[in-house]
Amino acid sequence: MRSLYSDRPTWLHRVPAGLKLLALALLGMGLFAIPQWQVLALVSGACIGIFISLGSATRHTKPLMVGVLVAGALVAGFHLALAQPVLAAVTVMRLISATLMGIALTLTTRYSDLLHVFEWLLMPLQKLGVRTDRVALQLALMLRFTEHFFVTWRRLDEAYRLRTGKSGGFKILAPLTIQMLITARRVADALTLRLRRKPLNL
Amino acid sequence: MNTPTSTFSLALVSLFAALIAVLGLIPKIDLPLGVPITLQTLGVMLAGCLLGPKRALQALGLFLMAVALGLPLLSGGRGGVGVFFAPASGYLLGWPLGAFVTGAVMAVMPTGTPRQSAIGAFVASAVGGLLVVHICGVVGLVYIANLSWQQAAIGTLAFVPGDLIKCALCATVVHTVARGVPDWRFGG
Numbered sequence: 336m337r338s339l340y341s342d343r344p345t346w347l348h349r350v351p352a353g354l355k356l357l358a359l360a361l362l363g364m365g366l367f368a369i370p371q372w373q374v375l376a377l378v379s380g381a382c383i384g385i386f387i388s389l390g391s392a393t394r395h396t397k398p399l400m401v402g403v404l405v406a407g408a409l410v411a412g413f414h415l416a417l418a419q420p421v422l423a424a425v426t427v428m429r430l431i432s433a434t435l436m437g438i439a440l441t442l443t444t445r446y447s448d449l450l451h452v453f454e455w456l457l458m459p460l461q462k463l464g465v466r467t468d469r470v471a472l473q474l475a476l477m478l479r480f481t482e483h484f485f486v487t488w489r490r491l492d493e494a495y496r497l498r499t500g501k502s503g504g505f506k507i508l509a510p511l512t513i514q515m516l517i518t519a520r521r522v523a524d525a526l527t528l529r530l531r532r533k534p535l536n537l
Numbered sequence: 538m539n540t541p542t543s544t545f546s547l548a549l550v551s552l553f554a555a556l557i558a559v560l561g562l563i564p565k566i567d568l569p570l571g572v573p574i575t576l577q578t579l580g581v582m583l584a585g586c587l588l589g590p591k592r593a594l595q596a597l598g599l600f601l602m603a604v605a606l607g608l609p610l611l612s613g614g615r616g617g618v619g620v621f622f623a624p625a626s627g628y629l630l631g632w633p634l635g636a637f638v639t640g641a642v643m644a645v646m647p648t649g650t651p652r653q654s655a656i657g658a659f660v661a662s663a664v665g666g667l668l669v670v671h672i673c674g675v676v677g678l679v680y681i682a683n684l685s686w687q688q689a690a691i692g693t694l695a696f697v698p699g700d701l702i703k704c705a706l707c708a709t710v711v712h713t714v715a716r717g718v719p720d721w722r723f724g725g
Binding site: 406413440441476478481520 | 543545547551552554555556559563579583600602603606607608615616618619620621622624625680706709714717718
């Protein structure tokens with residue numbers, strides 16, 4: 336499975352992942368603390384400018400952008416229908432600014448770099464007994480089995496179609512779930528054996 | 538210490554997160570009356586019923602982390618940090634909490650027979666997967682889309698019938714799992 340990260344180099348690729356995440360968090364909080372539409376218009380202009388400056392790296396973000404624009408239009412339409420044009424503008428500017436910067440972060444930050452930041456952020460949870468050192472292994476397992484279960488779903492659907500002439504739809508959900516539970520037991524057995532032989536070192 | 542229980546939890550949490558991801562890749566399903574539904578929110582209900590509160594919370598947390606890392610795992614191929622700023626992000630952030638509550642309710646429901654398990658799953662998913670997730674969604678709509686509480690509540694009601702159908706689907710799946718894997722402990 337491919338990440339939404341873009342290989343086309345931009346100036347934002349050179350900024351450390353932690354700094355970008357911190358900036359996004361501050362922007363997210365700041366946007367909701369600013370009530371004046373004039374200030375928000377300036378911030379939105381800057382966010383749109385940053386996004387445009389990424390050039391061809393943003394080429395494959397069309398589906399995401401369409402989603403943002405549709406959500407923005409719906410919210411704006413709702414507020415305009417209630418004769419609240421300023422509120423409509425403020426809400427849409429917040430939405431578009433935060434989302435554009437979120438997409439920019441995703442486009443310009445490698446999966447592994449973000450993962451390091453997340454693991455660092457989760458470290459305090461170790462005091463509560465949460466094994467944060469296993470996050471990378473869990474993510475790897477999850478991605479490996481996403482493809483596996485998708486193939487399983489297609490096989491079950493094909494088998495159902497051959498028997499009945501129709502797509503399986505929700506009727507193959509239960510068999511898929513049972514296969515997942517049985518696979519989880521097998522994977523757990525394999526992991527137990529491996530981890531006994533060699534302690535987890537991530 | 539890598540005990541069989543901890544590795545089983547690790548595998549189960551990871552594989553269930555994978556299942557939720559697959560439910561987002563599967564195209565919309567048409568129910569008998571022609572009503573189309575997406576399945577990812579059904580994954581939230583199933584996680585609670587099958588894994589119990591703690592593992593369900595971890596599975597949904599892991600899934601959302603993968604989304605935040607930029608993987609296009611949400612239905613429609615969406616992903617990245619940007620989705621957490623959308624008007625509907627309250628629903629998204631409510632998934633782990635919803636799964637936890639579903640698991641907590643399922644843990645106290647009688648599950649002696651497949652029929653009891655199915656009834657328990659319907660009640661648990663209605664409380665956790667529907668009520669809790671919608672409350673989180675309404676909070677998101679109020680703070681992100683600037684709607685009033687009343688407007689947000691009316692807006693979310695439109696999705697309640699579809700989610701009730703998902704609760705029934707969840708109960709059906711749990712019923713089949715109870716027959717197919719009789720030694721499975723529902724609710725963790």
